[in-house]
Amino acid sequence: MVDQRLTCAGLYDFATWAPVLRLLRDHGTGQRSDAVARATGRIGRGSWSLPLERPRPRSGSAAQLDDRQEEFDAVGRVREALEAAGVDDVSFSVKFAPTGQATLRVMGPSPAVESGIGTAQPGALILVDGTVPEPWRRLPDAVPGAVPAPTADPALLARTLRERVPDAVGATDAEIAATEARLGVALPEELKAFYQVAHPKWEHGSETGYEAAERIDRAVGWELFPLDSFYVADAASRPSPWGHGAMEAVVTEPDAAVQGLVGSPGWIVFGDNGGGDRLAVDLTPAPRGHIGQVILIGHEGYIGAEIVADSLTDLVLDRLHRRPRGRRGEQPPVVAHVNIRGTASVEAAAHPGLEVLSIGVWDDPPVSLAPVVGLPRLRTLCAYPGTLADPLEIARLGGLEFLELGPEEWRVLLDAGAVPRSLSAAAITVHGRQDVLPTVDLANEILALWDRPQIVRTVLRGDLGPAARTAAG
Structure with missing residues (x-):
């Protein structure tokens, strides 16, 4: 160039x-x-x-x-x-x-290229502006009949707080209504009852306000936010680089209490565990969960949340959720890693529900993609350089939205005019420490196919x- x-x-x-x-x-x-x-x-x-x-x-x-x-x-x-x-x-x-x-x-x-993480090589190439990986487009499933937990008791919750923090000042009805209007969702009765009694409002320059908020936190055992810091933990609140997000999948196990989502319009964040993990009430539970259950959204991952308590009342009374986490069902994994330590072969990974196929370091001869041709949900393919017997088989994978290959494999597809047009993003993997210039030239060829910057x-x-x-x- x-x-x-x-x-x-x-x-x-x-x-x-x-x-x-x-x-x-x-x-x-x-x-x-x-x-x-x-x-x-x-x-x-x-x-x-x-x-x-x-x-x-x-x-x-x-x-x-x-x-x-x-x-x-x-x-x-x-x-x-x-x-x-x-x-x-x-x-x-x-x-x-x-x-x-x-x-x-x-x-x-370039607005069409994400930053490389820990490397000079380019990150993911965004071929379709504004797109995000499939898990970030996933909304919660409807759960007909979902109700609050039997332990949810706004009156008991309010009495307990008055006993523990007798000098607390609660939020006004107008403040709660303003929060609901800002979030676009009605707060559950337990959360409203809590904040009507004790509102941990941080006032700038007010040592008294800060100390009052600390007393409320100590009474509950968590760090709670003022109403104006509440937010909806939807998928957009948990952004991910394309190369990482494309490797994730939304899976909710049969006996799970929490849906295995990136985020949900029904996850209302109201606090923190002090280590960066967010505390939220869940209005879109899994079939084994309850409306208004309290969940913890981890800051180190991109998918899912952990149930903490069946209700806010349980949280304050320290009746934390003790049930084992959801077990994996009998279905094969939707994310398969074929490598010397993972799944033994592409054939073993193939099944109708497969969404993500990653072919890593491989001692055996290069593999064929024939076993995964025609799979209806396959959307991500990552293949380490030199692991594919015939890169042109990729042209038969009609539903790919993300593709990561080595430079030689990309060269084969480009020369044959066989780069899948279904892609929303792509990435180039290189061996070891190589000059970035050839990779940039190759990336620009791929970007040009979509008329991207x-x-x-x-x-x-x-x-x-x-x-x-x-x-x-």
């Missing part, structure tokens, strides 16, 4: 990058051959990935901040430029000449001066 120069103060100024480039030239672990050295990396506002030989701490000592201060200062210049340019992150490739000259190519950004490659050249040390060949 044609290299370009963009005018963006700071970010596309060679001087901004020079300290990082000197570190990579003098202390890098990039590719070296004869008199030419190359390196690739990524720098973002919140993190970065650079192939550097970092100083080891002295024996018996922990690593110190000062040991990496030069790296922090150098990266900081680029991060400030990213901030000023309104760019989240960029990847780059640099070639060093023995004369001190350096040729830097900065890749991105390209990854712009900006070339910068400059002189870094003499090397601090002679690099090993």
